[in-house]
Amino acid sequence: MPTAAPVTVLVADDSAVVRSLVRVELEDAGYVVVEAVDGAEALRMVAEHAPSVLLLDVEMPVLDGFATIVALKSDPATADLPVVFLTGRSDTGDVVEALRLGAHDYLRKPPETAELLARVSAAAEVTGLRRELRRRTEELDQQARTDHLTGLHNRRHLEEHLDALVTGARRHRHPFSVLLVDVDHFKRVNDTAGHDTGDRVLAGVSRRMAAVVRTEDVLGRWGGEEFLLLCPFTDLEGAVVLAERLRAAVAAEPVEGLAVTVSIGGSVLIRPGDDDRGALLRAADAHLYRAKGAGRDRCEVAVLPV
Numbered sequence: 001m002p003t004a005a006p007v008t009v010l011v012a013d014d015s016a017v018v019r020s021l022v023r024v025e026l027e028d029a030g031y032v033v034v035e036a037v038d039g040a041e042a043l044r045m046v047a048e049h050a051p052s053v054l055l056l057d058v059e060m061p062v063l064d065g066f067a068t069i070v071a072l073k074s075d076p077a078t079a080d081l082p083v084v085f086l087t088g089r090s091d092t093g094d095v096v097e098a099l100r101l102g103a104h105d106y107l108r109k110p111p112e113t114a115e116l117l118a119r120v121s122a123a124a125e126v127t128g129l130r131r132e133l134r135r136r137t138e139e140l141d142q143q144a145r146t147d148h149l150t151g152l153h154n155r156r157h158l159e160e161h162l163d164a165l166v167t168g169a170r171r172h173r174h175p176f177s178v179l180l181v182d183v184d185h186f187k188r189v190n191d192t193a194g195h196d197t198g199d200r201v202l203a204g205v206s207r208r209m210a211a212v213v214r215t216e217d218v219l220g221r222w223g224g225e226e227f228l229l230l231c232p233f234t235d236l237e238g239a240v241v242l243a244e245r246l247r248a249a250v251a252a253e254p255v256e257g258l259a260v261t262v263s264i265g266g267s268v269l270i271r272p273g274d275d276d277r278g279a280l281l282r283a284a285d286a287h288l289y290r291a292k293g294a295g296r297d298r299c300e301v302a303v304l305p306v
């Protein structure tokens with residue numbers, strides 16, 4: 001039964017009489033009803049309205065019910081949509097074929113009100129449960145990719161995106177940069193101000209950096225007081241500008257009442273090779289080390305040697 005959010009049912013039948021009969025019954029029960037006059041229109045309406053249930057006639061012009069369900073089942077985006085076939089009284093063969101093709105259920109025409117509502121409700125519940133399951137899975141996935149101290153992405157997320165972005169850069173031959181950011185003298189913060197303050201400093205530094213990165217950049221906590229920024233479509237010039245922007249954003253004013261700075265090492269991939277990912281990270285780490293040695297609160301960015 002539809003309760004809070006309205007549940008949409010798509011009725012695909014070339015008979016206006018059947019459509020309007022079904023529409024009245026379903027709307028009385030609180031469903032939102034959209035109609036299609038043939039299978040091809042049904043496919044378009046599924047994409048447009050994301051219905052919870054499809055009531056599908058067998059015999060229709062343009063694309064019949066069987067061809068329509070085959071198309072729906074072959075597309076991962078629509079394969080899970082429960083399809084309830086509308087079949088003629090005597091067509092047992094149709095029912096068998098519909099179920100073989102993956103139909104959720106069937107109704108004899110003209111459907112009786114109680115049976116129509118019971119079968120549509122059961123099908124809608126399947127969709128409701130699937131959507132809830134997907135939402136929870138996405139939520140868990142999101143949690144598994146989040147660093148809870150800073151709210152940034154965690155290392156697992158960074159590693160996966162690093163692989164994907166390096167692969168993309170290699171395939172499409174566009175530049176790609178990484179920036180490794182380390183909070184200067186962070187051990188001193190923990191030792192003198194305590195770990196709680198240290199945690200708040202990391203969260204504060206994260207917010208400063210998150211505010212200045214571009215939407216396509218992927219910023220995360222790499223570990224400890226180290227952060228990694230993945231910068232697609234970014235050449236040396238862009239990486240230098242971005243690194244300096246990050247450094248300045250952190251140094252601009254005290255974090256948790258403390259003067260906090262970061263050092264940044266960056267590397268830029270312009271000619272993709274075999275070990276891009278490892279080489280990028282090693283180079284960024286070496287440049288970070290150089291930035292530390294040169295006095296901290298600075299950036300060292302260079303193109304990956306090829």
Ligand SMILES: [Mg+2]
Nearest residue numbers: 014057059060
């Ligand atoms: Mg028909």
